[in-house]
Amino acid sequence: MRSILICDDEPIIRMSLKNKLTELGFDEILECGDGEQAVRMALAKLPDVIILDVSMPKKDGIAAARQIRQSLTVPIILLTACYDADTVARARECGIGGFLAKPFREQDLWPAIELACAHAEAVELLKEQIEDLKEALENRKIVEKAKGILMQKQGLTEPEAFRKMQKLAMDKRKSMRRIAEAILLAEA
Known part of the structure; x- marks a missing residue:
């Protein structure tokens, strides 16, 4: 409808x-x-x-x-x-x-409606993409901070710290962000 x-x-x-x-x-x-x-x-x-x-x-x-x-x-x-x-x-x-x-003019009505709907959909899609990118950036920042802590506290290289976090995420069935947040919380 x-x-x-x-x-x-x-x-x-x-x-x-x-x-x-x-x-x-x-x-x-x-x-x-x-x-x-x-x-x-x-x-x-x-x-x-x-x-x-x-x-x-x-x-x-x-x-x-x-x-x-x-x-x-x-x-x-x-x-x-x-x-x-x-x-x-x-x-x-x-x-x-x-x-x-x-x-x-009656012939202008349908195109105006279709274009306005397409414009609204495009804007909403862009807003969703912006929110996704913001979240990805925030996740990346948290993971980078946690990786830095592992490198500093455990003397790991950057790839080693990242692999350690990946392994923890897979073993515990948690996202990288959750693992990073746990590392940051333990450090606080």
């Missing part, structure tokens, strides 16, 4: 979007007319995609997007009649996945 939230203060635009989104296969189409409502609905319903008008009452689309992006990684598309440099810069800063110009 694919769901989408559309938020525009003009009911005619919402209706037009809703009709096209139904044709595109969205099962659940949530709609509202102001930015504050958009934030509440997004956080409560967790839609797969969000389309926000830039100019709305109570909270503009970019401010709503920024607030939504603090909790969700959902792709967000802005629907706007204004493409000034400030609007584009603000949109870029909060991770907007695309723009649809008003009045929107």
